[in-house]
Amino acid sequence: MQLFKPLIWVLFPCFLLSWSFTSAQFPPSAGQQGSTALHADSSIFVAWSTNAVISRGPQQIDMPALGDASYGTTAAAIGKADINVISLGDGGTISCYFDKYLINGPGPDFAVFENGFSEQFLELGFVEVSSDGIQFARFPSVSLTTEAVQVGGFGILEATLIHNLAGKYHAFYGTPFDLSEIQSEIVNVDSITVVRVVDVVGSLQAGLCSFDAEGRIINDPWPTPFPSSGFDFDAIGVIHNADFLDVSKQLINSFQLYPNPCKGLLYIVVSANFQKSNQLLVSDLSGKVILKTSLTSTNEAIDVSHLNAGTYVVSLNNGNQTWFQKLMLR
């Protein structure tokens, strides 16, 4: 929730400072001893996300007539953290892409930035990673905030009670994530291509609420019935990545399609040596060519919204060799 934060900052600082909390469990807010918050200017960051695809959620999940969140554009999600954000709405998601694979190095591997205006006005998001753009593994989240009283739309949270949820730290301070905490066979932590943030629906109501990895209800500011509802995504800073988008390791990854399954715009990422002399074909399963185009850049979008749902084969020829990938259209 973006637009109302400056007002609240002016009105309620004393209230925020006087709040008392239960005992600390996890690292505290930015600037405090033991905090793991990473400032956007830190030299630890070697890159930022280069593309993003959003799937908005409603302003308020139990009042669909209000419509979806609408604040911001995906351009706000690209590049260095700058408090220029895009709002996800209740349960909305944003998938972020990178020029190179994210890999699991020592300590944290990337950080997610939100735009919280104070150390305690925090909106939370689950963080998930994928190697193939289809299967995602979620970081094991912990929320120890009380389940007894709803944190309202302008309520506050204590960072020491939150772990592995984006939004733990305020504006310009990224929440770090360490890929070594992903224990899943469906993801290769040394070739991550997508990081997805999923807004936590903070309602305590049964049927609406979100749970942490240990089954606790996550109490997050709710409801937020505004165009700027939900997690306000700012940026993802990369700490560890591969030296290159490794297209030689696996021929099947010589080019990447995302999102896949797809509806609307299909993005095609190719390595630099594909830039010249290439032809992209989309064929149905009988081999009939449905769409034919030439790529003019290493990261290009084509409109497939006019194609029927189903399974297709995408082939890319660089003049010498042809690579194939399966594409699902919804």
Ligand SMILES: [Ca+2]
């Ligand atoms: Ca790591």
Ligand SMILES: [Ca+2]
């Ligand atoms: Ca939320």
Ligand SMILES: [Ca+2]
């Ligand atoms: Ca931004």
